[in-house]
Amino acid sequence: MSTKPDAMKLNVLASQPSVDAAPEQKDGMDVLLETGRAAAVESEGAHGKSYWRSIEEKLQTPEFLESTRGEFPVGADLPPSGVVRRDFLQLLGASMALAGIGTACSTRPSDERMVSYTKVPDSLAPGVPQHYASALDTDGFASAILVQAYEGRPVKIEGNPEHPIANGATNTFDQARLMDLYSPHRARSTRHKNKDVAYNTFTEQFVPHLKSLEADGGAKLHFLLAPHASPSLMGLEERIRQRFPNARFHSWTSASRESLTRGAELAFGRPLDPHYDFSQADVVFSLDADFLQRGPEAVRHMRDFSARRDPNGTFNRLYQVESTFSPTGVLADHRLRVRSADVATIAQALAAAVGVTGVSAPSLSAEQQKWVDAAAADLRAAGLKGVVLAGERQPPAVHALAHAITEQLGGIGTTVRFTEPVLSRFATGPSSLQTLAQAIQAGEVDTLFISAHDPVYGAPVDLGFEELLKKVPNTVYTSLFEDATARAATWFVPATHALEAWGDNRSVDGTITFTQPLINPLYTGVRSLPELYALFLAEPYRSSYQILRDHWLGETGAAGFQARWEIWVQKGFQENSAYPEVEASGATGAAARAVSQLPTVKEGLELNFRVSDQIGDGRYFNNPYLQESPEPLTKIVWDNAALVSPRTAARLNVKTNDVVELVYRGKTLEAPVFILPSHADEAITVALGYGQTGAFNYLRSPGSETVGFNAGLLRHQDAVWFDSGLEVRTTRKTYELVQTQTAWSMEEPVPEALKPLSRVRPIALEATLASWKSDAKKINEPLRHLTERESLLKPLPPKTGPGVQQWGMAIDLGRCTGCNACVIACQVENNIPVVGRDQVKRGREMTWLRMDRYFSGELEDARAVVQAIACVHCERAPCEYVCPVNATVHSEEGLNVMVYNRCVGTRYCSNNCPYKVRRFNYLHYSTGKTPTERMSMNPDVTVRARGIMEKCTYCVQRIQRARIATRKAAAGGEGSSLIPDGAVVTACQQACPSQAIVFGDVADPETRVSKLHADARSYRLLNDLGTLPRTRHLVRINNPNPALEPEAPSGSDHH
Amino acid sequence: MLVTIPALALGGLMVWVRMPDANNQFHPYEQPVQFDHRHHVADEGIDCRYCHTTVEDGPSAGIPSTTVCMSCHAQIWQKSPYLTEVREKFFNDLPIRWVRVHNLPDHVYFDHSIHVNKGVGCVSCHGRVDQMGAIEQVAPLTMSWCLDCHRNPGPNLRPVEEITSTTWTPPAEAEARTALAETLMEQYDVHPRVSCETCHR
Secondary structure, three states, rough: OOOOOHHOOOOEEOOOOOOOHOOOOOOOOOOHHHHHHHHHHHHHOOOOOEEEEEEHHOOOOHHHHHHOOOOOOOOOOOOOOOOOOHHHHHHHHHHHHHOOOOOOOOOOOOOOOOEEEOOOOOOOOOOOEEEEEEEEEEEOOEEEEEEEOOOOOOEEEEOOOOOOOOOOOHHHHHHHHHHHOOOOOOOOOOOOOOOOOHHHHHHHHHHHHHHHHHOOOOOOOOEOOOOOOHHHHHHHHHHHHHHHOOOEEEEEOOOOHHHHHHHHHHHHOOEEEEOOOOOOOOOEEOOOOOHHHHOOOHHHHHHHHOOOHHHHOOOOOOEEEEOOHHHHHOOOOOEEEEEOHHHHHHHHHHHHHHHOOOOOOOOOOOHHHHHHHHHHHHHHHHHHHHEEEEEEOOHHHHHHHHHHHHHHHOOOOOEEEEEOOOOOOOOOHHHHHHHHHHHOOOOOOOOOEOOOOOOOHHHHHHHHHHHHHHHOOEEEEEOOOOOOOHOOOEEEEOOOOOOOOOEEOOOOOOEEEEEEOOOOOOOOOOOOOHHHHHHHHOOOOOOHHHHHHHHHHHHHOOOOHHHHHHHHHHOOOOOOOOOOOOOOOOOOOOOOHHOOOOHOOOOEEEEEEEEEOOOOOOOOOHHHHHHOOOOOOOEOOOOEEEEEHHHHHHHHHHOOOOEEEEEEEEEEEEEEEEOOOOOOOEEEEEOOOOOOOOOOOHHOOOOOOOOOOOOOHHHHEEEEOHHHEEEEEEEEEEEOOOOOOOOOOOOOOHHHOOOOOEEEOOOEEEEEEHHHHHHHHHHHHHHHHHHHHOOOOOOOOOOOOOOOOOOEHHHHHHHHHOOOHHHHHHHOOOOOOOOOOHHHHHOOOOOOEEEEEEEEOOOOEEEEEEEOOOOOOOOOOHHHHHHOOOOEOOOOEEEEEEEOOOOOOOOOHHOOOOOOEEEOOOOOOOOOOOHHHHHHHOOOOOOOOOEEEEOOOOOOHHHHHHHHHHHHHHHOOOOOOOOOOOOOOHHHHHHOOOEEEEEEOOOOOOHHHHHHHOOOOEOOOHHHHHOOOOOEEEEEEOOOOOOOOOOOOOOOOOO | OOOOHHHHHHHHHHHHHOOOOOOOOOOOOOOOOOEEEEEEEHHHOOOOOHHHOOOOOOOOOOOOHHHHHHOOOOHOOOOOOHHHHHHHHHHHHOOEEEOOOOOOOOOOOOOOOHOOOOOOEEHHHHHHHHOOOOOOOOOOOHHHHHHHHHHHHHEOOOHHHOOOOOOOOOEEEEEEEHHHHHHHHHHOOOOOOOOHHHOOO
16 A cells, blocks of 8 residues: 555545544524534545535534434334234234135136237237337426336336437426326316316307307407417417417416526617537536526436546536535535526626726625636637527526627627527516416406416416416316316316327427327316317317327328428427527627616525426426435425525524524515525525425325425515525424435444545545546545455356356436436336325435435535435345345345245345445335336336335336346347347436446456446445445546635645 | 154245245146137147237236137127137226136246247247146246256257247257257357346345
8 A cells, every 4th residue: 555645635535533523513594504614624634535424514513413322313213003014914823723724725816817809910929118208398488208008008217318418317396207107196187166077068168158259259258378389280370379469378378598698689689599509618607507407408418518527528617606505505616606697697707807898897805806807807718609598597698698698708609599480489587477367457357378387376466367377267277287277267177298199399499299198088088289279179079199190190291291290299298399500799799788687686685496306397296206305405305495505594593493484575485494505695595396285195294284494485576596685584483394314324433444545435426537547546545545455245156158247337426416317217117106295204215226425625615425225235245144034145247136935024135234225114114006106017016015125226127128138039049149238228227317337247358337437437336345346436526626626736636 | 852843844844835836836827818829829829929018128928918809709700609708808908807726926027038049949848838727827936946947958949940949859869969959059059147136126
């Protein structure tokens, strides 16, 4: 071992300091902050910086130390209520005695039926999955998907691999939207004034009513549509206009991306959509743009951006200015936390520093000015490889400034391209609702058709939309769930799920994408949007298929149509239908005007709204998979919270779990506080989408009728994203927010073997690019050295033989934002149950794949690293040695397999697992499902019962499917019987937009995974234990600007 | 006494689960349609794959759709009372609910296609269906029975051309039999797996 400890530049996870380092408990957050800083210095040795999972851990509060004394959280081992196993065995014994053992009973069910088809659908083989291209709509943009179905039953959504945007990946929402299809809470009956009626009753009354509107050309007929760019729907709308020339159309979504288009209009004189090409960008400067997480193009951004985070290629650099710590901020090399309103000032300062004419430098603090100057110099050096972008929460002027800077750098046409906007026809923000509201107030609306998502819940509160609706005699609303608008509307028609009807729409780049149903509507009462549109046309019924087909037949002509149509439907989109790039220039000239339009920055506590990372703007409120996916930074599940920085919390004298009153413009809202490190000072962030009324039983928070609180009650038309003037009042109440990752701790005092090397235990590793380039080997050597250590665990005999492959995985920390797409994908693929808030509180969450998030550095300016971890399939697996019934054993391919039917639930394996990746079914999580919920189950994976241990299987069902296909071909004389690289794609790998997860055969040095394992960045987690995990992680490399990190070139990272 | 009674009971149970009756063997079931494999397979010589179409392609061999039945019985025996049920279901577009005879536990994932593509004949597991009036299970279908073959597949292999033959027999001489097994093992690249995750997921 030649490396001296002081030569290590690796940032490693700190062990917890000893208990006596904990501060005495004093009142007041500021005292804690001070002691926290002291504690932080204490734990940060010369070997790297300390990492922490929560502020309580950082500060070593007595509560934290108390909660971590045991390995499992309090309540994890409480006996379950209901019929327990022992009772069951007693009952079983009694019933067997009664029945008499000698009676001729078989061990198998005797009357199980096989139901034959009357006519087998084309190319269907029972048990063989089929794949169909389709699309899902989000805020008006299509995301192309590939749906896997068994015997006509969709069970998994993946990205369409051929589509230019999706390229095979999906986001969290699209993964989980399958569960909306099967949700037992879907609306299924037409309602009239909140009473069930037949759909025919609706048409019988509504169609003649429409006839009566013809007289004045439909002057009193209004439409409030969800934004869309669907050519076929637009065709129908055009025909509706022909019948009702005076009808008016509005379009609205609570998460409008209008400011992007308006910003381009300000910069270039006409509305355009920007498209960023991060494969070209060397330096990225983001003004409150969460571009890796949000928006219809995020999947492509992730792919391009993360491909540039490899030290073997040209590394990019990301500057992030934002108020709330975002998943994009996780990957930022430099992050500046400012209030959202101050982002405009930073934009102006950057424009001035880059040299955009007509922009004067505003006054900034010396620290901020230094930061901006360094970034500006970096951007200037990058030239046309630099890009500045702004987020949808920022006003158009900030977008215009961002374009001006990019133009000044020469990046337009390289790092950013422009096309005609996809959602070009109507405004989609609050202005459109305002127009409608005025018309209603003026009594000009008699009939209102609403397809926009839940405006009663989501519209700015000062509009009083619910009251407005009461002034409209006839309102028709269609939605998947019976939400607030459904209850307020005269008529409610339940909508079809995207997988139940035909349709089309455009992707963000303009590509025409088709929605193809996978299944007939599950309920007879549901109607698709085109079918409802057709009511306005006074024509005979046509199905959504007929409407779509007729539209394209009319559009492209009958000659060769069938061939065209089949290709479109098969591929899921029309090739080369993306909008062409548009020449855009003149942004620098418009910069001065943009500056003049910047809103004045108001002082005072700022209220920030954010679309929830879990449940969107509320449209996934009823989706338990999303409710239980941990918020990427706070790790809160089943709730939202008022996020606040540690310093502001100290000023306000509040701490996490305190309930405060948020007072804004005379309105008051109670919310629990959560202190988020690195949040902007003097700002509070609340997530939208929560607190919907009419929440279903299992979705409710304790003592509440709903989940979380409705932040929308403070949202106003002129301040949809942020505004100053918030007041916070403390209350005496507290509310326990539930987080994941507070349980399942891998951290413990540094093992003896590691002590000569490091005072901290390496878990999630980071290094800077500069130190990596000079010292890669030295940085990695301590980790490799540890494999030589003696282990109590016996080495397994080498497994070789014909056809035996060795499976392994590589997870690149440098590409991961912690978006959770892989977690949901794993849950859907592997039939992993959702357990509910109370069970998560006891540390009983079932997700096989978890996303750990570690903070590092100062409390106020913390950075974060996320680490996806599932069973790492140790070659010497500690779990296998302790199982008394051989329920967890090793396969010859290196899988650590779990044999459910052997498991008796001792939980020894979980106890002995150093990675804490084993999950135990404390309760019957999978029983009691409705017939529709059962339809969502993947038939290739066993549904586990209570009392069974489970964990990641490396998607063994996918391995087997690939193996059988390969071996069948080999038996027929085609190719080798070894599964080729890339034939097995695990669910998490497939979903990951940034391709951070790679799976394959580690015995073959030519596979992608082997190459990543051979990469200098790869390391084995908790290597000192000698478990030899098959999943290896890759050290995350950051690329800080030397001008901002003076100590980076020589010393250890940052303190 | 205290030891012998539980020991006997336990031993009895262990014997009982190994009895054919406990494994559902040799138990013909009454089906909703009195379908006779003897007639269709032996007399008419219809190949198994005519009805069980997906046996080479997927995990399930497939239950024939009523359309398959009617492809012949629209022409022949179209008035037969034995086929009333089939006609009724076909014309009403309803499925026939057959009784499942070969029923593996739900945690077992068996795939027909890999077996028939590697030269395991239908007869090896399903027996002489050409001699069964009503289908019954002849093999125990227990895990040890599966593993016996997975550990020594040679004796159960046959040329894939003979895969559905009910009468094919391996060569009588031991040497030729071994030689054939070896050839087929080589030719079809047979190396069955015995890891748990092969069948349990």
